[in-house]
Amino acid sequence: MQDEMIVELYWQRDESAIEATAEKYESYLYKIANNILSDSEDSKESVNDTYLAAWNSIPPHRPKVLSAFLGKITRRISIDTYRKKNRIKRKAGEYAMSLDELSEISSTAPHPEQSLDEKLLTEALNSFLKTLKPEARSAFICRYYFFDPLKEIAHYLGISEGKTKTLLHRTRLSLKEYLRKEGFEL
Amino acid sequence: MKEERIIDALSDIDEKLIMEANALRNKKRRIFPARKASLIAACAALVFLCAFLIPILQRSTENSVKPPVGEGEIIGNDTDTETKSESEYTDCVTEAPEEKPDMPEADDNGSHPPETENESTIIPEPDGGVDNNSSQSGGEMSADGEKVNSMNVTVLRITEDGFICRPADTEIENESIDSASDIYVICTLDISNLAEGSTVTVYYTSDENSHNTLHAYHIELQKGDQP
Known part of the structure; x- marks a missing residue:
């Protein structure tokens, strides 16, 4: 089914939109989730949460590229799940436990200043990525957006794993220099 | 972070x-x-x-x-020899091979064997004999390792299986056959070219012989005696 039709189903509040989404994008979304979580059950849960998030956000949203829209949601949910799980693991000390308890009373929404910083950082990343050669850009996005393993990226690009590693290392150095020039302190 | x-x-x-x-x-x-x-x-x-x-x-x-060249030649020669041995008992002169490895190059008189179509061929005789005559010459070795001798003789009479002759250097005063001194040459060669009174060189091996009987190994017509 075409993406426009699926989006239309969401807009019509037709539950078959979720079935159509799952049929077309489940494996794609599962891969993103599993690259982050490395856990089958958690990944499936992230994908299901993605369908729910899509159902809740369409409408009012009308994504131009459904796959990118869904992938972005899965990525966010999976990263949140990962961080949550890591916090639980770190709860060994009383200090960490106290921090976790206090986080419940603090606002979950990001601070406006923080949100602005993130937006500026995203813009800087976009600008930086557009300066890169397609090979380096794709390698960077595959690695840090989709969290694909190095071996797979090497396969995608048709280069060796070592060369992929070097390519990513150089891109990181370039990004560091770019962000420093743009005034970001990371 | x-x-x-x-x-x-x-x-x-x-x-x-x-x-x-x-x-x-x-x-x-x-x-x-x-x-x-x-x-x-x-x-x-x-x-x-x-x-x-x-x-x-x-x-x-x-x-x-492919065997080495030398080895192959030996085998080929052996085969040829065997074939010749079987066939040439009945062969005529014209069918003889060109190669005559065991033939003497020249006799005592210095005359070389005539290279004509009438030339006889070496034919090994399985039970040939040699009469050690005073006029014999030669001393080459045959393919079988036997010593080959030759002798110039004058044909006195042609028989069914050879001819009776007398050493060429002997004056023929009495043309009648003397069975005691004349030589009886036995051969299976084609001797149709031979004529009584002609002079031929008879080649024979010295291993097998009997008194006054010669098993011819090869016969060559002397020049001038060819028909």
């Missing part, structure tokens, strides 16, 4: 960039150029080896099948 900020910021990057990378991910996987290059190199090496090894192998195979 710094790295988490970048991860979070990447969540909102341009969808076109994400699609570009995703298109690459969905693309059919290519063979590494390095691997492709090594494959090509391996193929080239294989072709190179084939191009050089096949002729070498062929040559070595040919050499292993």
Whole structure:
């Protein structure tokens, strides 16, 4: 089914939109989730949460590229799940436990200043990525957006794993220099 | 955390960039150029080896099948000798081979064997005999390792299985056959060219002989005596 039709189903509040989404994008979304979580059950849960998030956000949203829209949601949910799980693991000390308890009373929404910083950082990343050669850009996005393993990226690009590693290392150095020039302190 | 900020910021990057990378991910996987290059190199090496090894192998195979030249010649000679031995008992002069390895080059008188069509052929006699005559000459070795002698004789009378002759250097005062002194040459050669009174050179081996009887090994007509 075409993406426009699926989006239309969401807009019509037709539950078959979720079935159509799952049929077309489940494996794609599962891969993103599993690259982050490395856990089958958690990944499936992230994908299901993605369908729910899509159902809740369409409408009012009308994504131009459904796959990118869904992938972005899965990525966010999976990263949140990962961080949550890591916090639980770190709860060994009383200090960490106290921090976790206090986080419940603090606002979950990001601070406006923080949100602005993130937006500026995203813009800087976009600008930086557009300066890169397609090979380096794709390698960077595959690695840090989709969290694909190095071996797979090497396969995608048709280069060796070592060369992929070097390519990513150089891109990181370039990004560091770019962000420093743009005034970001990371 | 710094790295988490970048991860979070990447969540909102341009969808076109994400699609570009995703298109690459969905693309059919290519063979590494390095691997492709090594494959090509391996193929080239294989072709190179084939191009050089096949002729070498062929040559070595040919050499292993074909015996050395010297050895082959020996075998061939043996076979030829055997064939000749079987066939030439009934052969005529004209069918004789050109090669005459055991023939003496010249007799005592210095006369070379005539190279004519009437030339007789060496025919080994299985039970030939030799009469040690005073006029005999030669001393070469036959193919069988026997000593070959020759003698110039004058044909006195032709018989069914040979002819009766007398040493050429003997004056023929009495043309009547003297069975005591004349030589009886036995041969299975074609002696149709022979004529009574002609002079021939008789070649024989010295191993088997009996008194006054000679088993001819080869007969050559003297020049001037040819019909």
